Amino acid sequence: MYIKRLELQGFKTFPERTKVIFNPGITIIIGPNGTGKSNIVEAIQWVLGGHRQKTVRGEKTEDAIFNGTQKRPSMGMADVTLTLQNSEEELQINHRAFRTGESEYRLDGKTVRLRDIQEELWKKAISENKYYVIEQGAIGTFVTSKPVEKRALIEEAA
Amino acid sequence: MYIKRLELQGFKTFPERTKVIFNPGITIIIGPNGTGKSNIVEAIQWVLGGHRQKTVRGEKTEDAIFNGTQKRPSMGMADVTLTLQNSEEELQINHRAFRTGESEYRLDGKTVRLRDIQEELWKKAISENKYYVIEQGAIGTFVTSKPVEKRALIEEAA
Amino acid sequence: SRQRFLSAMAEVNTYFKELFVTLFKGGTADVRLLDENDPLESGVEVLAQPPGKKVGNMGLLSGGEKSLTSLAFLFALFRYKPTPFCILDEVDAALDEANLIRFLDLMKTIKSDTQFIIITHNYRTMEVADYIYGTTMEEPNVTRVFSMKMEKKAEAEPVA
Amino acid sequence: SRQRFLSAMAEVNTYFKELFVTLFKGGTADVRLLDENDPLESGVEVLAQPPGKKVGNMGLLSGGEKSLTSLAFLFALFRYKPTPFCILDEVDAALDEANLIRFLDLMKTIKSDTQFIIITHNYRTMEVADYIYGTTMEEPNVTRVFSMKMEKKAEAEPVA
Numbered sequence: 307m308y309i310k311r312l313e314l315q316g317f318k319t320f321p322e323r324t325k326v327i328f329n330p331g332i333t334i335i336i337g338p339n340g341t342g343k344s345n346i347v348e349a350i351q352w353v354l355g356g357h358r359q360k361t362v363r364g365e366k367t368e369d370a371i372f373n374g375t376q377k378r379p380s381m382g383m384a385d386v387t388l389t390l391q392n393s394e395e396e397l398q399i400n401h402r403a404f405r406t407g408e409s410e411y412r413l414d415g416k417t418v419r420l421r422d423i424q425e426e427l428w429k430k431a432i433s434e435n436k437y438y439v440i441e442q443g444a445i446g447t448f449v450t451s452k453p454v455e456k457r458a459l460i461e462e463a464a
Numbered sequence: 465m466y467i468k469r470l471e472l473q474g475f476k477t478f479p480e481r482t483k484v485i486f487n488p489g490i491t492i493i494i495g496p497n498g499t500g501k502s503n504i505v506e507a508i509q510w511v512l513g514g515h516r517q518k519t520v521r522g523e524k525t526e527d528a529i530f531n532g533t534q535k536r537p538s539m540g541m542a543d544v545t546l547t548l549q550n551s552e553e554e555l556q557i558n559h560r561a562f563r564t565g566e567s568e569y570r571l572d573g574k575t576v577r578l579r580d581i582q583e584e585l586w587k588k589a590i591s592e593n594k595y596y597v598i599e600q601g602a603i604g605t606f607v608t609s610k611p612v613e614k615r616a617l618i619e620e621a622a
Numbered sequence: 623s624r625q626r627f628l629s630a631m632a633e634v635n636t637y638f639k640e641l642f643v644t645l646f647k648g649g650t651a652d653v654r655l656l657d658e659n660d661p662l663e664s665g666v667e668v669l670a671q672p673p674g675k676k677v678g679n680m681g682l683l684s685g686g687e688k689s690l691t692s693l694a695f696l697f698a699l700f701r702y703k704p705t706p707f708c709i710l711d712e713v714d715a716a717l718d719e720a721n722l723i724r725f726l727d728l729m730k731t732i733k734s735d736t737q738f739i740i741i742t743h744n745y746r747t748m749e750v751a752d753y754i755y756g757t758t759m760e761e762p763n764v765t766r767v768f769s770m771k772m773e774k775k776a777e778a779e780p781v782a
Numbered sequence: 783s784r785q786r787f788l789s790a791m792a793e794v795n796t797y798f799k800e801l802f803v804t805l806f807k808g809g810t811a812d813v814r815l816l817d818e819n820d821p822l823e824s825g826v827e828v829l830a831q832p833p834g835k836k837v838g839n840m841g842l843l844s845g846g847e848k849s850l851t852s853l854a855f856l857f858a859l860f861r862y863k864p865t866p867f868c869i870l871d872e873v874d875a876a877l878d879e880a881n882l883i884r885f886l887d888l889m890k891t892i893k894s895d896t897q898f899i900i901i902t903h904n905y906r907t908m909e910v911a912d913y914i915y916g917t918t919m920e921e922p923n924v925t926r927v928f929s930m931k932m933e934k935k936a937e938a939e940p941v942a
């Protein structure tokens with residue numbers, strides 16, 4: 307299972323429909339400060355149910371939705387689709403959230419609960435705890451994190 | 465007033481007497497990971513009374529004293545002298561601490577309390593709150609620090 | 623599932639020791655239960671001794687040593703339970719050149735099992751890429767993503 | 783002393799706005815009391831809007847934007863109350879090349895008032911040095927400090 311495609315619209319700094327194709331191997335993302343690199347990582351976490359660690363980068367639903375610039379009005383919805391692929395099948399996971407607070411998840415076009423997505427991912431060895439994502443700045447805090455948090459990582463993998 | 469000289473012995477990774485000469489202008493310190501660059505910064509903070517922010521890097525007295533390697537035994541004392549210089553005078557500040565927990569400060573050779581040193585520094589516009597030292601990793605946390613901490617910085621400068 | 627957890631601990635510990643020595647060119651490392659008598663509830667502690675050092679308190683490690691230890695632990699988890707993809711956001715910020723190269727070499731050995739998406743400002747890290755994307759904001763606060771052809775494939779023009 | 787604090791706030795704010803624009807090439811910034819009615823106790827909030835952005839919550843700024851904003855604030859404090867020396871430990875880790883150069887240029891304008899001691903792994907930052915020291919551990923966990931002659935003075939041999 308690998309990440310084949312990420313499509314976003316209305317999420318953070320992506321008011322326009324944006325499509326990013328990924329391949330197996332190593333993909334590097336570079337760019338000036340503040341141009342949306344970490345927002346791409348956040349979009350992947352968001353469509354899979356949200357952050358592992360509670361971060362300061364805004365946990366409220368509306369923080370995920372494009373909040374406008376001097377030229378563009380803020381948007382009412384964020385819509386992210388992640389396509390995962392392996393030799394036999396393709397999974398399309400979609401998450402939509404509205405400024406009203408409503409949000410829905412879809413798996414291959416069918417509306418489901420987040421729980422259903424996480425169970426499906428679990429079968430493909432993609433853990434709900436998301437220890438496979440290291441957020442910016444987080445690598446320096448693991449060593450001095452609480453023993454109960456370190457245990458949770460091993461429990462998740464076990 | 466500028467930092468003219470730092471002399472250390474028994475502090476962290478400095479079992480041997482080490483002398484570092486500084487000049488006005490910009491001094492850069494480079495070196496591989498773990499070779500003692502941040503320990504030099506800590507020595508300067510330590511001789512002036514300790515950290516501003518409570519950091520995880522060990523706050524107990526014995527954490528400041530060389531704790532030995534496979535070839536060298538741990539030491540019983542850490543001894544750091546900082547020499548400050550301006551056009552008229554030179555100040556020598558010394559801090560010694562023992563594994564027993566005792567510690568003493570000296571100003572130009574005379575044993576004094578830390579309070580006395582801080583008052584002397586205050587006259588030379590060197591603040592006790594040490595906002596002039598940015599520890600490793602701290603630059604990213606200021607913006608989301610508590611409003612009361614931000615106020616303290618301005619009060620200190622006022 | 624106490625048995626399962628204990629066997630996971632043992633296996634992760636074996637890999638952690640191995641990968642720590644690879645990244646630090648020596649030293650010792652250990653993952654252990656804080657309270658051996660209570661395997662179901664006890665917290666887990668990670669200990670790391672870079673070569674030639676006697677580190678009592680993990681908080682005394684340097685910035686780069688902490689990052690490298692964490693990466694060794696992360697890859698030990700992956701070796702125990704391979705994960706299809708891994709996303710790393712500027713994990714190389716505190717590493718010096720020699721440690722960075724050892725980390726990148728290690729990553730290259732596992733890229734056939736795990737897809738990597740890496741954010742960096744470091745030229746050395748860019749060199750190991752199979753694919754490179756750039757982000758830019760021609761319009762303020764609007765991200766445009768564009769793919770860059772790798773220099774090593776001769777032509778270096780970014781694809782619109 | 784209430785008067786003193788308020789005038790410090792006003793002055794730091796002026797410098798902060800100015801330095802923020804210098805470092806970000808635009809945008810707006812502000813330092814204000816959380817509760818205007820209680821100047822003696824109220825906390826202080828720092829607001830930063832990089833050019834063309836509408837940042838509601840400071841936590842949403844990027845890693846590099848947070849570092850640069852903090853550096854603008856620090857230098858605003860120095861402008862209000864010059865400090866004889868300043869020690870910066872890897873403050874450049876999150877900055878991209880363009881922001882780093884603007885920060886270094888700003889630092890050079892104040893080095894005549896303030897002595898800087900800077901720790902870095904970044905080659906660009908090394909270029910602005912008047913003096914360079916290296917740290918090494920020939921013996922495990924024992925730091926040796928040696929001075930390096932600057933390359934620009936032609937001979938590049940480290941002084942023992």
Ligand SMILES: Nc1ncnc2c1ncn2[C@@H]1O[C@H](COP(=O)(O)OP(=O)(O)OP(=O)(O)O)[C@@H](O)[C@H]1O
Nearest residue numbers: 318339340341342343344345371372373844845846
């Ligand atoms: N909901 C939102 N609407 C609009 N803009 C947003 C939203 N959330 C965050 N942003 C903007 O996104 C920017 C941060 O982007 P991001 O953190 O991805 O940058 P980055 O490329 O990772 O930069 P760095 O190299 O500094 O880490 C901020 O300037 C912030 O204002």
Ligand SMILES: Nc1ncnc2c1ncn2[C@@H]1O[C@H](COP(=O)(O)OP(=O)(O)OP(=O)(O)O)[C@@H](O)[C@H]1O
Nearest residue numbers: 476497498499500501502503529530531684685686
């Ligand atoms: N009291 C002590 N006795 C002996 N060694 C110590 C003591 N306190 C800290 N150390 C050692 O100092 C080392 C850390 O040094 P320091 O943080 O200065 O490195 P650094 O050069 O800043 O590295 P980086 O580039 O990774 O930030 C650690 O390996 C730690 O074990």
Ligand SMILES: [Mg+2]
Nearest residue numbers: 344442844845
């Ligand atoms: Mg980022």
Ligand SMILES: [Mg+2]
Nearest residue numbers: 502600684685
């Ligand atoms: Mg350091």
